[in-house]
Amino acid sequence: MIATAQRSLGQRFLSGLATPSGAVFVLLVVLLIGVIAMNPNFAEPGQLVRFLSRTAPIAIAAIGQFFVIVSGEFDLSMGAVIATQVVIAGNVIGQDEAMILRGIALMLAVGVVVGVVNGLLTTVAKVPSFIATLGMMLALYGFVRFLTGGAATGNPVDSFREIGRGALFGVVPYPVLILLAVGLLAWLVMRAPFGQTLLAVGDNPVTARLAGTRLVLVKTSAFVLSSLAATVAGILLVGYAGVHPSVGQGYEFQAITAVVLGGAVLGGGRGWVLSAAAGAISLELLFTLLNIAGIDATWRPTVQGAIIIAAVALGAVAWRSARKPKPSRPAGATGPAGTASIPTTTTRSGER
Amino acid sequence: MMRKRRMGLTVAALAAATMLAACSTDGSVSPSATGDASAPPPAETQASGGEWFDQAVFDEQFEQRSATFEGDPETPWLQYIDGPMTDTAEWASDEPMRVCFANASISNPWRQTGFITMQQQLAALQESGVIESMEVRDAGDDDNTQIADIDFFIAQGDCDVYIISPNSTAALTPAVDRACETGKPVIVFDRGVDTDCATTFIHPIGGYAWGIDTAEFLIDNLEPGSNIVALRILPGVDVLEHRWAAAERLLTEAGMTVDDHFTGADPTEIKSIITDALSAGEVHGVWMDAGDGAVAAIEAFEDAGAELPVMTGEDEMSFLRAWDERGMTALAPVYSNFQWRTPLLAVEMIANGEPVPTEWVLPQEPIEEDERADALAANEGMPDGHYARFGGEDLPGFPEAWQDR
Numbered sequence: 175m176i177a178t179a180q181r182s183l184g185q186r187f188l189s190g191l192a193t194p195s196g197a198v199f200v201l202l203v204v205l206l207i208g209v210i211a212m213n214p215n216f217a218e219p220g221q222l223v224r225f226l227s228r229t230a231p232i233a234i235a236a237i238g239q240f241f242v243i244v245s246g247e248f249d250l251s252m253g254a255v256i257a258t259q260v261v262i263a264g265n266v267i268g269q270d271e272a273m274i275l276r277g278i279a280l281m282l283a284v285g286v287v288v289g290v291v292n293g294l295l296t297t298v299a300k301v302p303s304f305i306a307t308l309g310m311m312l313a314l315y316g317f318v319r320f321l322t323g324g325a326a327t328g329n330p331v332d333s334f335r336e337i338g339r340g341a342l343f344g345v346v347p348y349p350v351l352i353l354l355a356v357g358l359l360a361w362l363v364m365r366a367p368f369g370q371t372l373l374a375v376g377d378n379p380v381t382a383r384l385a386g387t388r389l390v391l392v393k394t395s396a397f398v399l400s401s402l403a404a405t406v407a408g409i410l411l412v413g414y415a416g417v418h419p420s421v422g423q424g425y426e427f428q429a430i431t432a433v434v435l436g437g438a439v440l441g442g443g444r445g446w447v448l449s450a451a452a453g454a455i456s457l458e459l460l461f462t463l464l465n466i467a468g469i470d471a472t473w474r475p476t477v478q479g480a481i482i483i484a485a486v487a488l489g490a491v492a493w494r495s496a497r498k499p500k501p502s503r504p505a506g507a508t509g510p511a512g513t514a515s516i517p518t519t520t521t522r523s524g525e526r
Numbered sequence: 527m528m529r530k531r532r533m534g535l536t537v538a539a540l541a542a543a544t545m546l547a548a549c550s551t552d553g554s555v556s557p558s559a560t561g562d563a564s565a566p567p568p569a570e571t572q573a574s575g576g577e578w579f580d581q582a583v584f585d586e587q588f589e590q591r592s593a594t595f596e597g598d599p600e601t602p603w604l605q606y607i608d609g610p611m612t613d614t615a616e617w618a619s620d621e622p623m624r625v626c627f628a629n630a631s632i633s634n635p636w637r638q639t640g641f642i643t644m645q646q647q648l649a650a651l652q653e654s655g656v657i658e659s660m661e662v663r664d665a666g667d668d669d670n671t672q673i674a675d676i677d678f679f680i681a682q683g684d685c686d687v688y689i690i691s692p693n694s695t696a697a698l699t700p701a702v703d704r705a706c707e708t709g710k711p712v713i714v715f716d717r718g719v720d721t722d723c724a725t726t727f728i729h730p731i732g733g734y735a736w737g738i739d740t741a742e743f744l745i746d747n748l749e750p751g752s753n754i755v756a757l758r759i760l761p762g763v764d765v766l767e768h769r770w771a772a773a774e775r776l777l778t779e780a781g782m783t784v785d786d787h788f789t790g791a792d793p794t795e796i797k798s799i800i801t802d803a804l805s806a807g808e809v810h811g812v813w814m815d816a817g818d819g820a821v822a823a824i825e826a827f828e829d830a831g832a833e834l835p836v837m838t839g840e841d842e843m844s845f846l847r848a849w850d851e852r853g854m855t856a857l858a859p860v861y862s863n864f865q866w867r868t869p870l871l872a873v874e875m876i877a878n879g880e881p882v883p884t885e886w887v888l889p890q891e892p893i894e895e896d897e898r899a900d901a902l903a904a905n906e907g908m909p910d911g912h913y914a915r916f917g918g919e920d921l922p923g924f925p926e927a928w929q930d931r
Contacts, residue, residue: 213805213806215805215806215807216805220831221805224801224829224830228797228798228801323632323633323638328844328909328910328911329821329910339825339829411794414794414797415792415793415794415796415797415822415825416793416821416822416825417793418791418792418793418818418819420790420791420792421792421793421794423792462802465802466802466806472788
């Protein structure tokens with residue numbers, strides 16, 4: 175706090191931009207300019223808003239994934255949660271408007287249960303989150319396959335789909351508003367004591383535990399936030415596109431890529447939540463750019479893979495140098511970067 | 527045919543465990559559509575266009591579109607183009623038959639609809655004492671599983687007749703040969719295999735006919751030079767590649783600008799592709815190799831405030847309804863779903879010792895605008911994933927069996 179007071183807002187802004195989590199905003203602007211240069215139509219307000227609207231689900235998923243990654247874990251079940259929610263929406267709500275609220279309540283409940291199970295498996299049963307959420311992913315995909323046979327089923331009623339398709343006063347799409355709301359909430363959560371504890375847990379679980387942090391509660395909450403974010407993304411996607419068991423597939427990797435691109439350190443302890451959302455938008459902009467440039471969409475996973483590797487490799491180094499000599503935020507206040515680089519080892523060392 | 531490879535296959539990044547996760551994503555979700563093959567050998571090399579085109583087959587199917595079909599047009603599932611017949615007298619029997627069915631999958635709405643029709647046809651034939659039972663093994667879009675399924679049936683030795691809907695052509699050929707060697711009748715339908723040992727091979731005219739019908743429709747309704755976006759499920763599946771090979775040839779010859787994309791039938795992907803295309807310029811036509819996901823494409827035009835395109839989808843109810851509600855200029859090509867009845871009816875003919883067509887080519891007629899209202903009325907109350915030309919109106923359980931799936 176003292177450090178903050180000593181530096182002007184401008185200085186803080188600039189040093190922020192020099193961190194990986196700040197740099198993603200620069201990247202976003204550069205990509206946006208690139209897309210507009212290649213396709214001037216893109217600069218029309220209507221098009222920009224529509225782009226943001228269709229990016230909202232992945233940005234929200236990235237925000238959810240951020241909570242888990244920053245606490246030192248992974249959530250691979252996100253895509254499967256999205257698919258599950260989409261199928262639940264199609265089956266439970268169907269063409270009955272009266273079921274909308276109950277349907278949403280059920281979906282949120284399913285989201286909470288998935289998050290709690292993921293969290294307890296990771297913290298109490300000591301199953302590495304990689305395996306726990308991978309198992310959850312497979313279990314949920316099996317459930318989706320059972321319900322649908324692997325094929326599209328009917329869409330839910332149009333009034334429910336408006337959440338993902340409609341716009342306030344016909345101008346601002348609901349998904350954009352929901353993204354803004356989720357972003358604001360996430361920002362508040364990260365500024366609250368809970369957010370600080372989450373960072374501490376991710377940075378050094380042993381210290382956090384010795385300092386009296388209830389690891390089970392904190393990490394489980396992160397998993398719940400993640401699967402709730404996936405649930406919201408699912409609600410938006412079923413409105414945007416409709417019911418198909420493949421909706422949401424690959425979202426866990428896209429979200430992880432976005433979080434890493436947003437400068438968060440894999441293994442936890444470092445990162446800004448809004449940078450994760452900016453990472454997701456940047457990733458979509460990059461795909462759009464590749465698409466306009468006529469590069470086959472089949473290359474997307476390759477690009478994504480290269481980004482993850484590059485971002486992780488650069489990230490730890492950049493965090494260390496950017497925030498020296500004096501970290502101005504609690505986010506950078508503890509220990510050298512990358513102390514907890516592999517989630518499994520950190521959890522193991524934090525025996526209860 | 528909608529197995530999605532795009533995401534997940536090449537995420538070479540997050541370390542070995544991530545790779546594992548990515549692959550499992552592919553294996554476990556894998557939605558598909560009409561006529562799928564899990565990993566057909568020519569997929570990688572022949573993914574784009576030209577190599578799939580076979581002029582002789584194109585010409586043959588072009589002719590078959592206007593061929594005369596034997597039999598009653600009221601029961602198209604029993605119609606066939608005149609040709610060589612297989613003598614079945616040796617299998618004639620008064621005893622009810624035990625049928626063994628090795629199915630590729632039911633992982634798309636087309637196959638699901640067809641499988642319901644098949645089960646209702648089975649009920650009718652059990653009632654009449656032709657068939658005692660049908661044991662079904664579902665390979666879940668996996669070649670190896672289906673080979674194992676067929677070998678299991680053979681080893682069990684409890685089948686009077688085999689029905690096989692192959693997952694892919696080359697991989698399943700030896701297994702079908704082994705079934706033939708048992709001396710029992712073997713009925714193959716939908717996708718083919720590279721052997722002529724089967725008693726009968728049942729299929730609609732084929733992918734080229736689909737491509738010709740749809741391309742001709744777009745050419746008739748659009749100016750030369752129009753922009754057409756082609757939405758394709760995935761590369762490497764013959765029945766799909768043939769549709770596009772024929773359509774691409776004709777559209778390009780007619781001076782259309784075509785831009786094709788693989789969608790995995792994922793509506794999110796379809797919507798993004800159309801939205802991107804619209805942000806880059808006008809789109810006058812949309813061609814699809816299967817109707818699954820057509821609604822997402824139409825909605826993308828609406829959300830962008832663009833004029834609706836001239837469009838070809840499929841006889842899936844979701845598309846017919848969207849076409850009707852919006853008054854679009856469209857065509858619904860048909861990959862005759864009623865073919866799922868035919869194998870069991872062939873069993874009946876075999877039990878009676880009647881000859882069956884060695885290659886049983888069923889009619890395949892697209893639904894045009896003036897037939898749409900009838901098609902919608904005949905299928906009222908059916909779910910969106912239902913296919914109008916399912917041909918089960920006279921079977922027991924109609925319509926509930928198809929409505930409650």
